[in-house]
Amino acid sequence: MMTEVRKIVLPGEVLGDSKEKKSGYGTFEEDGRVISKFIGIPKEARDYISVIPLSGVYIPKRQDKVIGFITDVERVGWVVDINSPWLAFLPVSEAVDEFIDLKKTDITRFYDVEDVIYAQVDNVKRADIKLTMNTPVARKLRGGITVKIAPSKVPRLIGKEGSMINTIKDKTNTIIRVGQNGVVWLSGEGVKKAIKAIRMVDEKSHIIGLTDEITKLLSD
């Protein structure tokens, strides 16, 4: 059973006894106590305590859907900026279905520098991050605009089963794709209003009652 408490804990704050609940994400164990590593929201499950940080850079995880920017074209694939401390790599084999003769093909005809892609994190090994387009939602995102939010706010922006992001999409008549890496892509007429709503979530994600404020903003 998960209990969500909107109180805030700080780095170094003691959360509990490690004999009662083990140390989960965002915490560490010291002298039999579980301690927070971040400014964040504590979450207690049956067996462990974790802390969801309120800020911080994006750390890629397998199967995350991310929005990335092609920054370099190499012989066997593309270098992609995924808004994280490390650059990612998209191999040709993960991006193109047909057979490619790398000696003869200029792969920029598939993706070129400055293209924006919606991709999936395939594998993470230390600082080595591989992406794949081998998933139904993956595609090149054409036109539109991107904005960045703190990666830790992404779950709030999406909402329970997509409730928050769908509300924003519907009320502003825009197409929106949210990357786990904090990059959001929008296209459509109501982009400016949608961006306002997204910024509000970014700034006030920890406040209870945010959904009402967003609804109000979108109705004006």
Added chain:
Amino acid sequence: MGMKSKEKMIVKGKRLDGRNPDEIREIEMKVGVIPNANGSAQVSFGRTTAVAAVYGPRILHPRRLQEPNTAIIRCRYNMAPFSVDERIRPGPSRRETEISKVTRLALEPALFLEKYPETVVDIYIEIIQADGSTRVTGINAASLALADAGVPMRDLVVGLSGGKLDDTIIIDLCGKEDNYSVADIPIAFLPRKNEITLLQMDGQMNPDEVKTIVKNVLNAGKKVYEKQKEVLKKKYHK
């Protein structure tokens, strides 16, 4: 340091600015003052003001500096030319270079860096106004900026100075007191276990007095710790 004053610096138990010997100046702290940075803070102790920014973890160039299993930290302490009485020429002095190093060593033990291989966390501290105890003020600002940036930490880092004037132990030396104090002891520590990560001294003092000052500073530092916690929570409890 150790200048002889013609007048008494402590009169009827009060210091030049009216403080008690163990009293800290007025503390002001603000978080998130630099939108471009991952984390930032501005801290003042009386008229000493430090602004700190954290950029990172981020990609580290050149590659030869990268560590395969951890992030590295870079720290730069810099005084603005207008921060002191006589203008300082821009550019790193030997003093600023040394303070940059001890500041880095004061903050490093508090950080979890292994989750960010091959990256760097850049910590920049600007002293925009200097009236004594600038390095510990900078450390307080950096601690807040690191927490604000979401860098995982074992604990916050608290900075505070101690010294002795007119046979009295004093806490949080201002500029004038720094000049006339028998010794200047800046200290930084992790408050949960009182783990000292910065300890310097210049002056002349017998060992028992030094130990007493350290103990007093660790004790008085609790107030600074409470302030740090308060301002971090305030950011989210508006």
Added chain:
Amino acid sequence: MRHDYVLKLLESDERLDGRKLDEFRDIKIEADTIERAEGSARVKIGKTDIIVGIKMELGEPFPDVPDQGMLRTGAEFSPIASPEFDPGPPGEDATELARVVDRGIRESECIDLEKLCLKPGEQVWTVFVDIHMINHDGNLIDVSALAVVAALMRTKIPELEDDKINREKLKKKLPIKHIPITVTVGKISDKFLIDPTKEEEQVLDSKLTVAVMEDGKICAMQKSGDQGLLEEETSRMIDLAIKKSKEIRKLL
């Protein structure tokens, strides 16, 4: 992609933050920010945040102007202010900014330098103006210049006791004769832009910075950017800068 979006908006005279093309962001001027300096100001325009500190020191005059005080302007693009700023000596951008701002102060005769002469040929006051970036979100020159002027207007000269500076005694105000206001106009295709953000600056074709005095005279100009300007465009940009300078002047 964001560049394209910014450009697309501009084609319909729109900006990301909803401003008009010739509109400034919110301006906040905080004077006497640094108590220990002889003068100081902190100016925020939008998210751009800059502190200026003024220090008065004694020095020798230049031999060709033995009866005038000196003015020295410096700028530091502190790495706290933006991810692309590196620690190190001022690069060409920081140097250019300092010199452009200096030109506005010097050519307008903002400070009465003759009144800063103590012993002709031997000893004069030097006014050190130091510009320190805190957060970079575009339009650094205009914000710096405004902070410099705001700081100079409140600068006090320390007393001299036996040829030693006593900063505890600040009585006389720095003698100010004129107040230059600096406005930069950006150009993208056929549109003119006031107060660009950092993002907007990246799509500008060119910029023209103009320093204007209270009587409408221009005392300094600087064109930057890698595209050329036609004569008619230049005229219009000058007119726009002068018009906007009047708004800024009211804030001081």
